[in-house]
Amino acid sequence: MVSDNSLQPHKEVDMDAAFLQQIIDNQYQLPEGHNLIDLTVDLMTFLGSTDAEMRDNYAYNILSRWITLYDYHTPNELRAMIDWLLPRLRTEIGSYGQDSVFERSYAALILSLIAYRDTRSSFLSSDEISDLLRIAGDYLLAEVDNRAYVPEQGWANAYAHAADFLRFLLYSPLVKPDEQIYAINTVAQKIMTPSEAVFLHDEDDRLARVVVAVLRRSELLATDLDRWLGLFSDWKRDNVPQEEYDPVYHRTYQNIKLFLRALLIQVEFMEYLPVVRDDFQPLLLATVRSYSI
Known part of the structure; x- marks a missing residue:
């Protein structure tokens, strides 16, 4: 994606906590004498900070x-922010x-908000939505740092923020059925990837909401959803513990469940959602039961 209004280098504002608190105290109004884009770039730079107060x-x-x-x-400024x-x-994708991780995760989080903005103003084209959807899916799969909360540095939450980025893009009416299938398949692939940690901080709910965003559209065929649920049945059939206690297998099993x-x-x-209730829900319940004691 290339915008017509790139964010140009500028003289950084002396942006400390007192300056930013004044913006909040003034009902988030743009400070007099300051440029919106310059402040935006500086704020986005802070998204990668290890200082939770400055970042969050x-x-x-x-x-x-x-x-x-x-x-x-x-819209052009939002495109420049996307770029x-x-x-x-x-x-450093692939690192743990x-x-x-804060730079990656919070970039995804702000991108999710820009996608949300598009649900109200529809400024992104079909091609732009398609490109972003693939990028969001690629990021979700590539992110391996599953730490939700980092002591002394605050929330990282990369899995949740990646899921939010994907979910808000799915609210666009421009997303085609094949792209919806791509999105839910990506979620399934992420869930079934061998895991070093069990979900403890609502990652399961945030990923589930990606699928719900697709279900709400009621555009996929029942056979598409049946095939998707079958991925989890296939995993259960094809994967068995390598020893009496296989920690990676059991963590992955728990995350799927x-x-x-x-x-x-x-x-x-x-x-x-009558179609979901009548056709999909019973099959989902059966799949849940297959993963339950």
Whole structure:
């Protein structure tokens, strides 16, 4: 994606906690005498900070409201932000336990908010949505740092933020059925990837909401959903512990079970989806039972 309004280098603002707190205290209004884009770039730079206060309380807090509540940025400015954020998804990708996880994770989180903004103003084209959907899926699969909370540095939550990025893109009416299948297959692949940790911080719910976003569209065929559920049955049939206690197998098994249960609960909470209730829900329940004692 190439924007017509790239974010140009600029003289950085002396942006400390007091300055940012003043923005919050002033109902998130743009400070007089300051340029929106310059401040945006500086705030996005703080997204990779290991200082939880600067990253969460200030950078994310302010940007989230400017993007989704006050609509400060024009479509071209949002595209420029996308161009700035996308390379951050690849920063030391594949590494575990490094500070770079914050840059990747929070880039995905802000991208999810820009995707949410598109649900209200529809400024992204079909090709742009398609490109971002593939990028979001690639990032979800490539991210291996599953730490949710990092002591002394705060929330990383890369899996959850990657799921949010994918989910909000799926709210676009421009997403085609084959892209919806790609999205839910990507989630299944991530869930079934051998895991070094069990979901403890709602990762299962956040990933399930990606699938719910597709179900709400009611555009996939029952056979598409049956085939997707069959992926989990296939995993259970084809994977067996390599020894009496195989920790990787059991962690992965638990994550699949947690995900399927989270999805079942969310489907039950859905108010109006008769096709899902009549055709998909019984098969989902059967799959959950197959993973239960």
